[in-house]
Amino acid sequence: MIIVGTGSGNSILTPDYADWKVAIVERGAFGGTCLNRGCIPSKMFVYTSDLAENTRHSAKFGLDAHVDGVRWPDIVDRIFGRIDSIAEDGRDWRIGDENPNVTVYLEDARFVGPKQLQVGDETITAPIIVLAAGARPFVPEIPGLVDGPDRVAFNTSADIMRIDEVPEHLIILGGGFIASEMAHIFGGLGAEVTMINRSGKLLRAEDEAISAAFTEAYRERFTLLGGKDIEKVTEADGEFAVHLAGGDSVLGDRVLVATGRTPNGSQLGVDKSGVKMDEDGYVITDEHLRTNVDGIWALGDITTKYQLKHTANAETKVVAHNIVESANGGNDLHTVDYSGVPSAVFAHPQVASVGQTEQELREAGAEYITATKEYGATAYGWAMMDETSFCKVIADPTTRLILGAHILGPQASTLLQQLVMAYQFGLTVDQVAKGQLWVHPALTEVVENCLLDL
Ligand SMILES: Cc1cc2nc3c(=O)[nH]c(=O)nc-3n(C[C@H](O)[C@H](O)[C@H](O)COP(=O)(O)OP(=O)(O)OC[C@H]3O[C@@H](n4cnc5c(N)ncnc54)[C@H](O)[C@@H]3O)c2cc1C
Numbered sequence: 312m313i314i315v316g317t318g319s320g321n322s323i324l325t326p327d328y329a330d331w332k333v334a335i336v337e338r339g340a341f342g343g344t345c346l347n348r349g350c351i352p353s354k355m356f357v358y359t360s361d362l363a364e365n366t367r368h369s370a371k372f373g374l375d376a377h378v379d380g381v382r383w384p385d386i387v388d389r390i391f392g393r394i395d396s397i398a399e400d401g402r403d404w405r406i407g408d409e410n411p412n413v414t415v416y417l418e419d420a421r422f423v424g425p426k427q428l429q430v431g432d433e434t435i436t437a438p439i440i441v442l443a444a445g446a447r448p449f450v451p452e453i454p455g456l457v458d459g460p461d462r463v464a465f466n467t468s469a470d471i472m473r474i475d476e477v478p479e480h481l482i483i484l485g486g487g488f489i490a491s492e493m494a495h496i497f498g499g500l501g502a503e504v505t506m507i508n509r510s511g512k513l514l515r516a517e518d519e520a521i522s523a524a525f526t527e528a529y530r531e532r533f534t535l536l537g538g539k540d541i542e543k544v545t546e547a548d549g550e551f552a553v554h555l556a557g558g559d560s561v562l563g564d565r566v567l568v569a570t571g572r573t574p575n576g577s578q579l580g581v582d583k584s585g586v587k588m589d590e591d592g593y594v595i596t597d598e599h600l601r602t603n604v605d606g607i608w609a610l611g612d613i614t615t616k617y618q619l620k621h622t623a624n625a626e627t628k629v630v631a632h633n634i635v636e637s638a639n640g641g642n643d644l645h646t647v648d649y650s651g652v653p654s655a656v657f658a659h660p661q662v663a664s665v666g667q668t669e670q671e672l673r674e675a676g677a678e679y680i681t682a683t684k685e686y687g688a689t690a691y692g693w694a695m696m697d698e699t700s701f702c703k704v705i706a707d708p709t710t711r712l713i714l715g716a717h718i719l720g721p722q723a724s725t726l727l728q729q730l731v732m733a734y735q736f737g738l739t740v741d742q743v744a745k746g747q748l749w750v751h752p753a754l755t756e757v758v759e760n761c762l763l764d765l
Contacts, residue, residue, distance in 0.1 A: 318343020320443030341402035360499030455544030511537020666715035689750035
């Protein structure tokens with residue numbers, strides 16, 4: 312078996328594979344995006360930035376505290392000092408004596424024929440291949456960002472967390488979750504931030520109430536330039552200029568392009584193996600994560616539009632099981648249950664959601680009821696002096712099942728999980744609200760009270 316990519320792909324090798332001859336190919340840092348340049352470092356930075364932000368806003372609690380300085384190099388060293396050693400140890404362990412059946416190729420892989428991969432100077436082949444090559448930042452076709460002599464030294468999420476100092480003025484192109492988390496990280500640690508995006512709304516895939524409140528909260532912290540097309544990006548002596556349609560331009564000392572992610576299938580040349588991709592470049596699989604080519608499987612960001620680590624992890628377990636099951640001639644193939652995929656944006660404010668948004672339900676012509684409860688309506692919200700955070704739950708008026716749940720505010724990602732559980736296991740709002748005792752006066756009371764209002 313050949314596995315391309317060591318993000319989630321590295322976790323396929325359960326003890327079931329101890330007797331298999333396996334090749335793992337990785338062109339970058341071992342451990343993939345989540346560990347090296349995604350979920351984990353970004354949340355370590357976010358937590359640090361939360362501390363700084365909360366300190367700045369502590370006067371209303373009667374605390375005279377202030378942030379005297381930000382030791383960015385120390386923060387970077389602390390975070391990547393922890394992460395880089397995990398990546399290196401993971402790589403060395405795979406290469407080492409503990410894994411005698413595994414050959415690790417630290418190379419770029421490219422299909423050159425059916426089930427044939429060019430890896431450095433070698434061409435390798437195997438009856439079973441797992442495509443776990445992930446995705447990379449999408450860079451729009453804007454002059455100054457595309458390859459060529461005018462291309463400026465912009466950053467993406469892949470490298471911005473390792474820069475030498477906090478920029479004075481960071482210009483962020485994009486308004487999704489990565490753009491919003493990075494704005495908080497750098498804004499919280501001292502940068503002036505300008506966000507430029509086409510729609511003018513941030514997190515626009517979220518429920519409309521969440522997106523509106525989030526955009527408003529960010530408008531108070533940062534400069535938001537919405538509804539503007541970018542004509543070109545230029546750079547002179549370390550100063551960047553983002554030129555907008557209509558003649559205005561924004562000047563800054565860093566530009567972060569955070570305009571989405573694109574799957575790595577075509578870069579890997581999967582079509583040379585006969586594997587089909589959809590119009591957005593995602594590898595197409597069936598519900599068991601088999602591609603159209605017998606023996607080639609796919610998981611994670613290369614195939615799944617969710618682009619989340621928890622879906623990639625679930626897919627890894629399914630693929631690990633299904634490959635062994637198929638090899639043994641069995642028919643008990645597993646599938647991933649995508650019915651309740653939660654997600655969170657670790658910005659400031661935090662956002663978390665599961666299920667459908669109100670606008671989706673309205674457009675589908677569905678019957679629904681909603682309730683919204685402010686954190687400030689609960690005792691813990693009083694303690695936090697919170698005036699902006701809320702929980703919104705949408706339910707079916709007949710079955711009283713949860714259709715969607717959306718939270719904006721501190722600990723949203725944690726508060727959401729009990730609603731994910733209710734959603735996933737088909738509990739009614741009444742069962743969840745009244746069938747258990749809720750810790751008083753915990754922040755979870757905002758969820759309880761929201762459900763009681765339905
Ligand atoms: C800034 C940021 C923050 C994020 N935060 C979160 C979060 O909070 N929560 C969450 O759920 N998700 C988050 N994500 C998304 C999450 O990181 C991804 O969904 C997840 O890592 C995908 O895993 P994967 O195994 O599919 O791909 P990856 O982890 O990207 O692994 C793919 C590997 O394949 C290698 N590779 C690619 N092409 C080749 C090739 N041709 N030859 C050899 N090797 C190759 C790559 O180097 C990489 O190591 C975040 C992403 C980013 C960028």
